[in-house]
Amino acid sequence: MSENEEPSMPLEAPPPLPAAITARAPSMPAEWRPLPPAAATTAMYGGAGYGLLFGAGAAFFIGWPLLTQGLDLAWWQSLAFMAVLWLLLGALGALIAYRRWLSSAWKLDETGLHFRRGRLWRKEVLVPRSRVQHLDIERGPIERHYGLASLVVHTAGTRHHALRIPGLPDEDAVALRDALVPAASRHEDVL
Numbered sequence: 755m756s757e758n759e760e761p762s763m764p765l766e767a768p769p770p771l772p773a774a775i776t777a778r779a780p781s782m783p784a785e786w787r788p789l790p791p792a793a794a795t796t797a798m799y800g801g802a803g804y805g806l807l808f809g810a811g812a813a814f815f816i817g818w819p820l821l822t823q824g825l826d827l828a829w830w831q832s833l834a835f836m837a838v839l840w841l842l843l844g845a846l847g848a849l850i851a852y853r854r855w856l857s858s859a860w861k862l863d864e865t866g867l868h869f870r871r872g873r874l875w876r877k878e879v880l881v882p883r884s885r886v887q888h889l890d891i892e893r894g895p896i897e898r899h900y901g902l903a904s905l906v907v908h909t910a911g912t913r914h915h916a917l918r919i920p921g922l923p924d925e926d927a928v929a930l931r932d933a934l935v936p937a938a939s940r941h942e943d944v945l
Contacts, residue, residue, distance in 0.1 A: 786859040786870070792900040793858075793921025797851040799896055805847020809840040860919055862933060867907060869919055881917050885909045889931045893924070903927035907934065 817836030820827055827835075858871045866882040890906040897903060897920075904920040905927045922930070 786861045786868075787926075788859045789855055789921040790902070790923055792902055792923075794852055794855040796896050796900055796902060796921060797855045798848040801851025801854075802844045802848040805850075806840065806844035808847070809843030812843060813837070813840040855921070858921075860922075862930060867917070867930065867934060869917060879917055881907050881909055883934060885911065886934050889934055891927050891931060897921075905930055 813836040816839060817832055820832040820835060821829060853873070854871060857873045857876075858869075860867065860869045862868070866880055866885075868878060868880050870876065870878040887908045887910050889908070892904040892906060893902075894904075901924050902921050903924045904918055905922055907917045907919075909915050909917070919927075
């Protein structure tokens with residue numbers, strides 16, 4: 755050791771996290787919880803809306819050539835074909851939304867909030883408690899009618915990254931929000 759060097763001090767371990775952050779959330783189970791049946795209804799409304807919107811464009815782009823190409827179809831037959839195609843795509847959108855609801859589940863454990871969705875392409879998202887920046891609860895008119903809410907968990911690290919869990923019962927959304935808020939952020943002026 756030279757005269758200018760200071761003796762090296764052993765590094766101290768970082769202090770442990772407060773118990774409120776690492777403790778298991780009260781009244782939240784560790785097993786996967788599916789979304790309630792009322793969430794299927796709201797999802798199917800949204801899926802049918804998107805399907806009908808997409809179906810209007812598809813029916814026009816498929817039906818218009820039938821009207822103008824001079825096929826042996828009367829104009830009302832082409833319009834009937836376009837209407838049936840439009841309704842079928844709306845029903846397909848509702849079916850896709852229902853299937854998506856069937857495969858959606860969430861759980862809260864000591865590591866954070868887990869959300870999974872999908873059967874063919876499975877996706878599971880884990881939001882660690884330490885990455886939670888802030889939480890929003892959204893309630894649209896259809897969700898309010900069915901007593902549901904969407905929990906939006908904004909995370910640290912990226913500009914526009916958030917996990918949105920639609921179709922939670924209102925009580926579960928509020929309980930999840932309260933369980934995910936870091937203990938350091940729990941002040942009287944917050945929430």
